[in-house]
Amino acid sequence: MPATNLSVKQVFSAKGALAKAIDGYLPRQAQLDMAEEVHAAIENQHCLIAEAGTGTGKTFAYLVPALLESKSLENKKVIVSTGTKNLQEQLFYKDLPIIKKALKSNMQVALLKGRANYLCQYRLDLYQQTRGQLDAIGLQDLVKVKTWSTTTQTGDIGDLVDIAEDSAIFPLITSTVDNCLAKDCPNVEDCYLIKARKKAIDANLIVINHHLFFADMALKDTGFGELIPQADVVIFDEAHQIPDIASEYFGEAFSTRQLFELCTDVQQVYRTELTDVKQLGKAADKLLQSSQSFRLLFPYDPQRGNWRDKHQQQSFAQGFRDLKVDLDFLYQVIKICISRNEAIDNCFERTVNLLAKYDIMVNTDAFGLSFWYETTPRHVVLHQTPLSIADKFSAAVVKSNAGWIFTSATLAVDGQFTHFAKQLGLVDAKHLLLDSPFDYYQQSQLLVPRYLPPANDRLRAQALATMATPLIKASKGACFLLFTSYRVLNQVADIFSEQLDMPLLVQGQMAKRKLLEQFIEQDNAVLLATASFWEGVDVRGDKLTCVIIDKLPFASPDDPLLQARCDDVKRQGSDPFKQIQLPQAVIALKQGVGRLIRDVNDQGVMVICDDRLVNRPYGQVFIKSLPEMKRTRNLADAVKFLQSLS
Ligand code: SF4
Incomplete structure (x- = not known):
């Protein structure tokens, strides 16, 4: 039967298209339920918010109806947006080919990554002319890039597997929104990024990530703003991440990195082509110095804080004014050179842009916005972020006439989607909550240990280690x-x-991917990690039988964006703890807990070292939002359970 005539039910049935294509395929009711709801949302162009517990098979549940739909109507366009590059690749290289084969679909699909993933031939050539500073490893990497650049078809730097992910070469051979010359680029005809975007625009189904999606929606990248107006179906996987990412793109940022890159590029133009304009070199040097001095006003360690407060201090206000003086000077000097070449014209545009952003960041009295900063060892970024993006986002959804699907394993809090829907203004969306098919009660145990000192006690770390040791021994790493x-x-x-x-x-100690590889390779390893390992990590079987969480993941009350959002909720007469802090922490905890049971045969112990789970009334909201595990407060029970597994 041609795929266009197949119903969703037929595809997922025991003798359907998927059963024929996948060895050991077993129909799952929750997966079919989700697929049918996704199909209805696409047909009726409405919004669906669907939480699908681990093991539901949500990827197939949204891809199958999307493929059936776009095959049935000419020129349909489906956008699938995921949280990470890894998930993008898994969807594109693993899941989509299976479904296409099962449905006998020859639909055009494309993978589009962020700009920083593609070789910029212009910048590679430029770098080779000027030969900036690179250490011995950087120079070796440059040789590898040059060799590869003569053969690559896609320019995807992910192919350069024997170069470390954090190699100094990558920022030099990829572009940013700021330094890309776009239509004025001498390499525009062969530009890998432009080719990848063109392919994406021509395809029926594009796999992108949330950052790209919101760059497009907020018109934050040249050549974008083309995808969303054409979309008939938009699917977000890992949708719990999108409120924060969207806020970032609807806001503004001003960083010393942008100043640094501008100065470096101006110096490069001065050294290679405009050697007669001595002031160019001077102006760039001056701005470089003042931006370094501005960075030094902030502490060395990575930190986030309130820019509105800092800007009221004399030293910060003065440091920021100094930047403006030097940026103005650079603007005056570059202005004289306009039209002498494309690179200097690009620098001029960036200077104008940075001056506009300066004005935004200096106006810290503006309402409805949070002004905050974050530091890295070398740079500081100032942010202006809207407190809510609900109006803008929901207006775009209504205007689109598309079907919108938002899915993740963690969207609901105590069985409700209010928190997520409110953040995005999705008041009329349909809701679907699908439990995981795993039997958590039999497969796992939840331990909330007794007698641990409070989180800020100086003996806390020792007590955690003492408590964890018998568990680690029982689970053999x-x-x-x-x-x-x-x-x-x-x-x-x-x-x-x-x-x-x-x-x-x-x-x-090493990159996240490598750390995980080592964890899986070594049978009895113990891994200690923070935020980035709470989600997107999939270790199955007896490789991971114990997950210990040190405390409930409430965001730091010092976080300036959180503070601003809480103040806003308070002004509206509501309780910020219930409206913001609690739901955020519940979603984060659900993600962490989700690392333990990844398969029907997995078993293990989940340990949450926080009394508040059982002693505070709000602890119930966490408990009710987690899968139902067998509970204990007795360490010996959990040790016994782990010993029984072996
Ligand atoms: S168009 Fe932009 S990304 Fe493409 S080669 Fe030119 S500068 Fe690089």
Whole structure:
């Protein structure tokens, strides 16, 4: 039967198209339920918010109806947006080919990654002319890039597997929105990024990520703004991430990195082509110095804080004014050089843009916005973020005449979608809550240990390590310890390095992917990590049988964006704890807990080292939002359970 005539039910049935294409395929009712709701949302152009517990098979549940739909009508356009590059690749290279084969579909599909994933030939050529500073490893990497650049078809730097992900070469051979010359680029005809975008625009189904989606929606990248107006279906996987990402793109940012890159590019133009304009070099040097001095006003360690407060201090206000003086000077000098070449014209545009952003960041009295900063060892970024994007986002949804699907394993709080829907203004969306098919009650145990000192007690790390040791021994390693702060993580890591006779892997020792590979390779490893391991990590079977969470993941009350949002809710007469802090923490905890049971045969112990789960009334909201596990407060029970697994 041609795929266009197949119903969703037929495809997912025991003898359907998927059963014929996949060995060991078993129909799952929850998967079919979701697929039918997705199909209805596409047909009727409405919004669906669907939480599908781990193991439901949600990827197939949205891809099958999307493929059936776009095959049935000419020129249909489907956008599938995921949270990470890894998930994008898994969808594109693994899941889509299986479904296309099962449905005998020859539909055009494309994978579009962010700009930083594509080789910029213009910048590679430019770099080779000027030969900036690179150490020996950087130079070796440059040779590898040059060799590869002569053969690559896609320019996807992910192919350069033997270059470290954090190599200094990558920023030099990829473009940013700021430094891309776009239509004025001498390499525009062969530009990999432009080719990839063109392919995406021509395809029926595009796999992108949330950052790209919102760059398009907020018109934050040149050549964008083309995808969303054409979409008939928009599907967000890992949708719990989108309110924060969307806020970022509907806001503004001004960073010393942008100033640094501008100065470097101006110096490069001065050294290679405009050697007669001595003031160019001077102006760039001056701005570079003032931006370095501005960075030094902030502490060295990574930090987030309130820019509105900082700007009221004399030293910060003066440092920021100094930047403006030097940026103005650079603007005056570059203005004289306009039209002498494309690169200097691009620098002029960036200077104008930065001056406009300066005005935004200096006007800290503006309403409805949060002004905050974050630092890295070398740079500081100032942000202006809207407190709510609900109006803008919902207006775009209404205007689109498309079907919108929002799915994730963690969207609901205590069975309700109010928190998620409110953030995006999705008041009329349909809701669907599908439990995981796993039998958590039989497969797992939840331990909330007694007698641990409070989170800020100086003996806390030692007590955590002492409590965790018998569990780790009983599970023979195969354990994750997930922390909410680096401070406690490092303290526990120090204690374990002296007391624990098992391979210890600590976040920061190496790249995340490598750390996970090592964890899986070594049978009895223990991994200590923070935020980035709370989600998107899939370790199955007896490789991971114990997950220990140090405390409930409430966001830091010092977070300036959170503070601003809480003040806003308070002004509206509501309770910020109930409206914002609690739901956010519940979603984060659900993600962390989701690391333990990944398959029908997985078994293990989940440990949450926070009394508030059982002692505070709001603890019930967490408990009711988690899968139903067998509960204990007795460490010995959990040890016994782990011993029984082996
Ligand atoms: S158009 Fe932009 S990304 Fe493409 S080669 Fe030119 S500068 Fe690089």
